[in-house]
Structure formats: C-alpha cells, structure tokens
Amino acid sequence: MSLSCPFCHSTEVMLVDASTQQSNTTLSSLVTPTTLGALGTTVAKSFNLPPIIGGIAGTVIGSVLNSFTETSAPPPQNLCFCHNCYQKFPTHLLH
Ligand SMILES: [Zn+2]
Numbered sequence: 001m002s003l004s005c006p007f008c009h010s011t012e013v014m015l016v017d018a019s020t021q022q023s024n025t026t027l028s029s030l031v032t033p034t035t036l037g038a039l040g041t042t043v044a045k046s047f048n049l050p051p052i053i054g055g056i057a058g059t060v061i062g063s064v065l066n067s068f069t070e071t072s073a074p075p076p077q078n079l080c081f082c083h084n085c086y087q088k089f090p091t092h093l094l095h
Contacts, residue, residue: 004094007089014082016079033059040055080094
C-alpha cells in the first residue's frame with residue numbers, strides 16, 4: 001500500500017489512529033444516567049412531583065440515550081490525513 005492522497009496525489013500522508021478520535025465521547029460523557037437523573041430531579045421539583053419520580057425517569061432516559069449513542073457510533077477505522085490538501089480520508093481510499 002503506497003501512501004498517496006486520493007485527492008491531490010501527494011505523498012505527504014499521515015496515518016491517524018482512530019482510537020484517538022474524540023467524535024462521540026463529548027456527547028456520551030454529557031448524557032450520562034447520573035446527569036439526567038439529577039436533571040430529572042430538578043424538573044420534577046419544578047412540577048411539584050416527588051423528586052424520586054424525576055430521578056428515575058431521568059436515569060431511564062439517560063440509559064436509553066446512552067445505549068442509542070453507543071450502538072449508533074460508527075466502528076473505529078483508521079484515517080489518513082493529507083498534509084498537502086488537509087483532507088481526511090479512510091485508509092481504504094489509498095491506492
Ligand atoms: Zn491531499
């Protein structure tokens with residue numbers, strides 16, 4: 001496999017380790033069952049509901065959202081970065 005950019009055919013191509021990509025971690029670290037549980041408790045208080053109801057609802061919603069973001073996350077793949085045209089592309093485009 002020769003490293004040459006499929007866009008500009010430059011050889012200034014660098015492999016990028018996909019495990020260092022931080023695409024989905026921000027969302028899933030924000031949307032945790034704990035966070036939503038606390039949020040649900042706050043919402044329940046403002047509606048004069050027992051806080052435990054909001055806490056449970058928030059935790060359930062958080063778990064559902066979490067499993068959704070996990071399953072919808074794309075499989076990790078190695079990316080290449082071209083230093084000439086600044087394009088990122090999967091390694092299978094290399095030829
Ligand atoms: Zn390029």
